[in-house]
Structures are given as structure tokens and as C-alpha cells.
Amino acid sequence: MNMSKTWPFLLLLLLTAVSSYAHTPGEHAKVYFKNLKDGDTISNNYKVEFGIEGYGIVPAGTKDKRRHTAGHHHLLIDHPGNLDMDEPLDHSRNCIHFDAGEQDAILNLPPGKHTLQLLLGDENHEPTDPPLMSKKITITVQ
Numbered sequence: 001m002n003m004s005k006t007w008p009f010l011l012l013l014l015l016t017a018v019s020s021y022a023h024t025p026g027e028h029a030k031v032y033f034k035n036l037k038d039g040d041t042i043s044n045n046y047k048v049e050f051g052i053e054g055y056g057i058v059p060a061g062t063k064d065k066r067r068h069t070a071g072h073h074h075l076l077i078d079h080p081g082n083l084d085m086d087e088p089l090d091h092s093r094n095c096i097h098f099d100a101g102e103q104d105a106i107l108n109l110p111p112g113k114h115t116l117q118l119l120l121g122d123e124n125h126e127p128t129d130p131p132l133m134s135k136k137i138t139i140t141v142q
């Protein structure tokens with residue numbers, strides 16, 4: 001066997017094994033707002049829908065191996081931005097957890113401008129690595 005031709009192949013195999021590490025979404029994975037975009041104006045009781053591609057949704061606390069390829073949504077509302085990506089996400093009015101795997105929510109916010117952003121968390125509410133975050137959008141509530 002010619003080792004000079006085999007080494008690059010082995011290296012590629014090794015890199016592939018490392019990059020498919022648990023809780024690591026692929027580079028094409030993303031979360032996004034299905035029916036809201038930056039600059040939109042909405043009325044209260046708006047049902048916002050959460051989209052996800054290239055990764056799955058499971059309830060928080062899932063113990064089986066689905067947890068390696070799926071998580072649950074968090075909606076950051078007017079979040080101050082002091083997020084530690086290595087710690088579980090806080091439960092606050094700025095960070096709403098969708099522990100049951102919900103993929104939509106009814107928005108009821110005070111009139112005015114608000115920022116919204118989606119961030120996926122794992123079974124322990126920690127962001128994946130790299131984090132699956134939507135673009136931060138600013139909306140106006142009438």
C-alpha cells in the first residue's frame with residue numbers, strides 16, 4: 001500500500017469524526033423566524049412561527065440520543081446581550097424557553113419597538129457549539 005496516498009484519506013476521516021461531535025450542528029443548520037422579519041410591524045396576539053433546518057426539535061431534558069442532533073427553541077426578547085454560551089440559558093422575561101418543543105408562540109408585548117432573536121438550547125438549556133441563533137430583528141408592536 002502506498003502510504004503517501006493513504007494519509008490524506010485518513011486525515012479526512014479523522015476530521016469528519018471530530019466535526020460530527022455531539023451537540024454540534026452542521027454548518028448549514030439554522031434557526032429563523034418563519035413569518036417575521038426585521039422592520040415588521042405587528043399587532044398583539046401575533047402568532048410567530050419558529051423555523052429550523054438541518055437540526056431537530058426535542059423537548060428539554062431529552063435523555064436519549066436524539067439530544068445529539070436536536071434541541072429546543074428559546075426566544076430572546078429585548079435581551080441585554082450578556083449571554084454566556086457555555087452556561088444554561090436563564091429563565092427570565094428576556095429569555096423564554098419552549099421546553100415542550102413548541103415551534104410557535106403568541107406574542108403579547110407592550111406597544112413600541114422590541115428586538116427578537118431565536119437561540120437553540122440542548123437538553124440542559126445550553127446553546128449548541130457553534131450556537132444556532134437567528135438574526136436579531138427589531139419589530140414594532142402597534
Ligand SMILES: [Cu+2]
Nearest residue numbers: 060097121125
Ligand atoms: Cu431551555
